[in-house]
Amino acid sequence: MGVPKFYRWVSERYPCLSQVVSEAQVPEFDNLYLxxxxxxxxxxxxxxxDVMFRISEEQIFTDVSAYIDMLFKIIRPKRVFFMAIDGVAPRAKMNQQRARRFMSARNAEFALKESHPDGVEYSRRKSL
Structure with a gap:
């Protein structure tokens, strides 16, 4: 969800946070929190x-690993590397997300019917 106005608060107190730096100018960091x-x-x-886009779990893991490696090589933390991953969502949030996914799936199905009026079939990703 995020903390409201947190980025504004941090950027006002630490203006150098928003500076664009080249790869040769990256300062030294002790910690990297992701x-x-x-x-x-x-x-x-x-x-x-893209309604037709599908990606495998192996590709997701490969992409996540490559992204983390890229960030780690740029920042090069000296002491701490911390990755935060949320746990299970509360019931109300799960219900809200389920409703959002239902609407998204319904809109995607409508978009498919609009894009393929002649009834051309496509392969669907298997559900878990």
Whole structure:
């Protein structure tokens, strides 16, 4: 969910946070803390606009590993490397996400019917 106005608070107090640096200018860091939710989502849903897009679990794990390696090579933390991954969501959040996925699936099915009016079949990803 995030902390409301946290980025604004941090960027006002630490203006150098928003500076663009080249790869040769990266300062030394003692710690690297990663919130894995955004990384996992971006690697498992790289193209949300394409209804026909499918990706395997092996490819997701490969992409996540490559992304973490790239970040680690750029930052090169000296002491701590910490990855935070959320646990199971509370029941209310799970229900909200289920409803959102249902709407997304219904919209995707409608988009498929619109894009393939002649009834051309496509292969579906097997559910777990």
């Amino acid at each position: 919130d894995m939710n955004g990384i996992i989502h971006c690697c498992s849903h790289p193209d949300d606009d």
